[in-house]
Structures are given as structure tokens and as C-alpha cells.
Amino acid sequence: MSYKTSLVAHEKEEIREVIIEGGIMTGNKLSHKKHFITFFLILITLWFGACKGGVLPEKDLQDFRFVFATDIHLMPDERAHEGFNRAVAAINGLKPKPHFVIMGGDLIEDRFALTLEDAEKMFSLYLEAIKKLQMPVYNIIGNNEVIGRAEMSQIDPSHPEYGKGMFRERLGDGATYRSFDYGSWHFVFLDSLGEDESGDISCYVDDDQLSWLKDELDKTGIERPVCVALHVPLVTSFIQIEKNNMMAPPDFAVVNNGTKVIKLLSDHNVRLILQGHLHIVEEIKYKKISYITGGTLSGAKWSAPSYLGYPNGFVVVDVKGDEFSWKYQSYRWTLSEK
Numbered sequence: 001m002s003y004k005t006s007l008v009a010h011e012k013e014e015i016r017e018v019i020i021e022g023g024i025m026t027g028n029k030l031s032h033k034k035h036f037i038t039f040f041l042i043l044i045t046l047w048f049g050a051c052k053g054g055v056l057p058e059k060d061l062q063d064f065r066f067v068f069a070t071d072i073h074l075m076p077d078e079r080a081h082e083g084f085n086r087a088v089a090a091i092n093g094l095k096p097k098p099h100f101v102i103m104g105g106d107l108i109e110d111r112f113a114l115t116l117e118d119a120e121k122m123f124s125l126y127l128e129a130i131k132k133l134q135m136p137v138y139n140i141i142g143n144n145e146v147i148g149r150a151e152m153s154q155i156d157p158s159h160p161e162y163g164k165g166m167f168r169e170r171l172g173d174g175a176t177y178r179s180f181d182y183g184s185w186h187f188v189f190l191d192s193l194g195e196d197e198s199g200d201i202s203c204y205v206d207d208d209q210l211s212w213l214k215d216e217l218d219k220t221g222i223e224r225p226v227c228v229a230l231h232v233p234l235v236t237s238f239i240q241i242e243k244n245n246m247m248a249p250p251d252f253a254v255v256n257n258g259t260k261v262i263k264l265l266s267d268h269n270v271r272l273i274l275q276g277h278l279h280i281v282e283e284i285k286y287k288k289i290s291y292i293t294g295g296t297l298s299g300a301k302w303s304a305p306s307y308l309g310y311p312n313g314f315v316v317v318d319v320k321g322d323e324f325s326w327k328y329q330s331y332r333w334t335l336s337e338k
Contacts, residue, residue: 061183062321067091068229069314070104070276071296073144074126080109080302081129083312083333087297088132090331094316099182100135102189104276104294105142105231107171109301116155119147123170138180139171140189142231142276146201164191177209179216185227185319186220188213192232192255203232204256210264217268225322226270233275234258235284235291242308253278265289272324274315279307281328295328305333 069087074080091101108122130137145167148155155162161169164176172178176191190213194204205213220226232255239249255261265273272290279296292315299305299312306312313330 063319064099064183065094065096065316065318066182067094067098067101067314067316068104068274068292068294069101069297070140070231070274070294071106071142071279071298072103072126073106073109073296073298073301074122074129075109075302076121076125077302080298083298083302083305084129085132086333087312087314087331088129090329091314092132092134094329098135098316101133101137102187102229102274103130103137103139104229104274105140105192106144106276107139107142108144110144114147114155116148116159116161119155119161119166123166127170138189139167140229140231141167141172141176141191141193143193143201143203145171146193149201164193177212181224183319184224184321186224188216188226188228190228190230190261192230202256203252203254205261210261213261214264217264217270220268222269224269225272226265226268227272227274227317228265228270229274230255231275232277233291233293234262234273235286236278236280236282236293237284238278238280238282238293262289271322272317274317279310281310281313290326292326299333 069091072084074084091098107126114122141164146163147166148157148159148162157163159165168174168176177189179186179188181187190205191209192203192205193201194206195201217226233253234255235258236249236254239247239253266287266289270289273292275291275293276296278293279300280293281295282291282293284291294315295310295313296307297312297314300307311330312333313328315326316329317324317326
């Protein structure tokens with residue numbers, strides 16, 4: 001009999017992966033017969049690690065907590081480092097501790113004009129900073145992670161890390177949209193950024209991704225509740241309230257084909273949609289779906305500890321079976337006088 005299981009454990013600052021396939025631990029190329037004890041000890045270690053910290057998703061886990069933190073805008077600036085470290089301390093200090101964190105895009109400050117070397121430095125800066133979080137981190141692509149679009153960046157479009165390539169390889173596990181199961185829930189991360197006819201980035205979910213999303217939701221079925229997370233909102237009342245109640249949201253503020261996406265999601269058991277981009281805190285409940293815009297970790301991009309009266313913070317979601325509750329958790333950070 002042949003079987004295949006993939007176990008992934010986050011241990012300190014590295015990820016160790018063991019592939020168990022038909023009695024052979026192929027990840028480390030150790031024969032089951034020759035290294036049975038080592039194999040057994042690794043399984044025990046992973047098992048206890050999962051029980052202690054929620055490192056491995058448990059199929060039967062009914063109650064868990066996670067954080068959605070968006071619009072980090074990390075930059076090589078003392079204020080940004082100080083603020084981000086405060087945010088990390090606040091997340092690590094939550095009781096009960098979150099099982100994982102979803103970073104909702106705009107992870108770095110706007111780098112369209114970065115050279116390839118500078119973009120690499122910015123991504124490395126972010127990767128180093130999130131190591132301080134004491135739980136697994138999942139990243140969603142935002143418009144700031146699409147590099148090389150400005151002519152002054154001088155990045156060759158044929159370079160494998162041009163555009164979304166750097167995010168895909170360094171933060172997205174080889175993709176810009178993906179999914180996973182945790183407990184009784186299914187999580188889907190969408191890429192809310194497409195290219196228009198001129199090659200510029202615009203806000204929409206492309207046809208290939210919509211086809212993948214439909215297949216993904218069909219496979220999930222109607223029993224398992226689904227949480228969808230993306231950077232650009234599918235829907236918001238922000239423009240009507242702040243600007244003009246007769247004004248349609250501009251193209252850059254919402255997913256342009258959001259109605260099409262919402263119709264697809266509404267045909268399945270999608271319960272929660274987490275979104276960012278606008279730096280505001282908002283909940284819209286329509287039928288069975290809650291659309292939550294998750295504020296901003298960076299306030300006014302680290303120039304002030306709030307934006308339009310919303311303090312810097314993050315969303316904390318507590319799941320209990322098929323239900324969930326949420327709150328927006330601010331943390332103490334004031335603009336340094338240095």
C-alpha cells in the first residue's frame with residue numbers, strides 16, 4: 001500500500017519539512033529500516049509541537065485564533081522598525097496566543113521605482129522582521145509588492161522576479177493565490193491585482209484565478225466554512241461616507257470585477273472576507289458574508305499612529321466551530337521625536 005503525507009513544522013526561525021511516502025522519509029532521504037528511531041523521534045517531536053503551539057493544522061480543531069494584519073508598509077526607517085516591533089510584541093502577547101498570522105498585503109512601502117537590488121533589500125528587510133513573530137505567517141500580495149513597473153526602476157521585464165515574481169518566490173511559496181485548511185475551516189488567499197491592456201497594474205481577479213477559485217470552492221463543498229483574504233477590497237462604503245454618497249469607488253479602491261467574484265463566493269459557504277488597502281476599519285454584513293476591512297498596522301505609513309481617526313492595529317479573529325467573532329486591536333506606538 002502506498003500513501004503520502006506532508007508534515008511541515010515551524011521551529012524557531014526555520015521551516016523543516018518531512019515528506020513521508022510509503023515508509024521512506026524522502027525529505028531527508030533516510031531509509032525507514034535504517035533510521036526507524038530517528039523517524040519515530042521526529043514524528044513525536046512534530047506531534048508535541050503541534051499540541052503545544054498549534055503549529056500543525058489539526059483537522060478536528062474546532063476553536064482557534066488568528067490575526068489579520070494589513071498594510072504594514074515596512075521601510076528602512078527607524079520609526080517603521082520601532083512601530084513594527086511594537087506590533088509584533090502586541091501580537092505575540094495576545095492571550096490566548098494566535099495560531100497563525102495573515103499579512104494582508106502592502107508589506108513594504110511603495111517600491112515601484114526600486115532597482116532590483118533595492119527591492120531585494122526591502123523584501124529581505126521584511127522577511128527578517130517577521131521572524132520575531134512566534135507563530136506561522138502567511139503573506140498576501142499587495143500593490144506594493146509588484147516591482148519594476150516604473151521606468152526609472154530599470155528592471156528588465158524578462159527578469160524572473162519582475163512584477164509579481166519576487167513576491168511569488170520569496171513570500172508566496174511559488175504562487176500569488178493559494179489555499180489551505182485549518183481546523184474545520186478552509187482559507188483562500190486571492191491575488192487582487194491584474195494587468196490592463198497597457199500592462200499597468202489594476203485591481204481585479206483574472207479569469208484563470210476565477211476558474212481556480214471555482215474549482216477550489218467546489219472541492220471544499222458546502223459544509224466547510226470558508227474565509228477569503230485579499231488586499232484590495234471587494235466592497236466598501238468608504239467612498240460614499242467620506243466623499244460623496246453618489247460617487248462610485250475609483251478603480252484603484254476596489255476590485256473592479258468584485259461583483260463577479262462575490263457572486264461566485266455567495267454560491268458557497270463563504271462566511272468571512274478579510275481585506276485591506278484602504279487603511280480603515282469597516283464591517284459590511286450582506287446575507288451570510290461579513291466583509292471586514294482590517295485597518296492598518298502602520299497608521300499613516302509610520303508618519304502618524306492613526307489614519308482618519310483609526311489607530312494602527314490589527315484584526316483578531318476567534319473561531320468557535322462554524323462561528324467567529326472579531327475585534328480590531330490597536331497597540332501603543334507614538335511617533336518618535338528622534
